[in-house]
Amino acid sequence: MTDERLVVANDMVVSLDYTLRLDDDEVVDSSEGNDPLEYLQGHGQIIPGLEQALNGMAVDEEKQVEVAPAEGYGEEDPDGFQLVEKSIFPEDMRLEIGMALRMRDSEGQPMVAHVAELRPDGVLLDFNHPLAGETLFFQVKIAGLRKATEEELAHGHVHGDHDHH
Ligand code: ZN
Numbered sequence: 001m002t003d004e005r006l007v008v009a010n011d012m013v014v015s016l017d018y019t020l021r022l023d024d025d026e027v028v029d030s031s032e033g034n035d036p037l038e039y040l041q042g043h044g045q046i047i048p049g050l051e052q053a054l055n056g057m058a059v060d061e062e063k064q065v066e067v068a069p070a071e072g073y074g075e076e077d078p079d080g081f082q083l084v085e086k087s088i089f090p091e092d093m094r095l096e097i098g099m100a101l102r103m104r105d106s107e108g109q110p111m112v113a114h115v116a117e118l119r120p121d122g123v124l125l126d127f128n129h130p131l132a133g134e135t136l137f138f139q140v141k142i143a144g145l146r147k148a149t150e151e152e153l154a155h156g157h158v159h160g161d162h163d164h165h
């Protein structure tokens with residue numbers, strides 16, 4: 001520890017305790033029971049609305065942060081839905097609404113789709129982020145702060161104790 005009072009700023013490694021709720025109070029994500037989330041501030045590693053709100057916070061400081069969809073996971077894109085034939089899935093696969101499916105796009109890139117509707121003529125897949133269109137309510141606490149190393153800044157992400165790369 002130093003006497004210098006550190007606050008969240010670009011190029012700082014932030015350890016963040018957080019709980020994320022939606023407007024119906026449902027908890028969709030939380031660091032509770034786990035290590036805090038470690039990320040590099042100012043490098044787009046967390047959603048923009050949250051990153052902005054954390055600027056200037058000190059260790060042990062707590063805050064409630066409301067993030068509009070545009071500053072979170074974006075608005076739901078109507079073009080993000082696609083109707084596919086049921087025959088592309090294995091016969092013994094039990095499709096259910098809300099189920100997450102690992103798919104590949106036309107270039108072979110992995111992506112996740114959710115089953116939005118089961119229709120007589122096929123399966124409607126939703127390629128939007130599950131939190132698209134949602135206003136996000138974070139309860140956050142800064143658990144730790146340190147300056148990033150040169151290597152971390154060059155890579156644009158945090159290095160833990162056991163992952164040098
Ligand atoms: Zn790295």
